Amino acid sequence: MMSEITAAEQTALDKALLDALNPLASAMRARATGLPEERTWDANPIEVTLSILTTWKMVDAEVKRLTAIAAKTAGSYGASYEQLGAAWGITRQGARKKWPDAIDRSSPAEAEASLIELCGGSAELSRDPSSGGWRWAGKGADGTRDEADSTSYYATKEEAAAHAGAFLKEHAADRRQGLADQ
Incomplete structure (x- = not known):
């Protein structure tokens, strides 16, 4: 290279x-x-x-x-x-x-997939083995399913969680309830 x-x-x-x-x-x-x-x-x-x-x-x-x-x-x-x-x-x-700190050596718990529940829906966060980035897939309270597109990988678990949370908020069963949950 x-x-x-x-x-x-x-x-x-x-x-x-x-x-x-x-x-x-x-x-x-x-x-x-x-x-x-x-x-x-x-x-x-x-x-x-x-x-x-x-x-x-x-x-x-x-x-x-x-x-x-x-x-x-x-x-x-x-x-x-x-x-x-x-x-x-x-x-x-x-x-x-x-560059000893260039690569994140997160504890195994931080690198594992996890589930977040928000606004009546849920999303799974997982690390992509090929890119090392984070992805999300979820189902909103209104039944809508979605996930990060195939080219979207997030640098941190928190960033993927933020995108998943935005999706879950948008697809709350009752939008007013989703806004109240903030």
């Missing part, structure tokens, strides 16, 4: 990163020296390049934070450590070490 970028894409990426870095580096350098931003580069070349290095360190920390968020988001949708590792070009074990 590791993708390579073309030389043209690399050049465009370098330019975009440098264009994004320059205002931050200028502002940081101005704060550190007390000089106006337009004069912050009129200094010893070592000091100037070290300020750029310091700015890259801050960008690196932000990229790591955003990367961890992306890994956790992928994990919440059912991605495995093997898939995370493949996307990052590392092993499954490396991905587990890099």
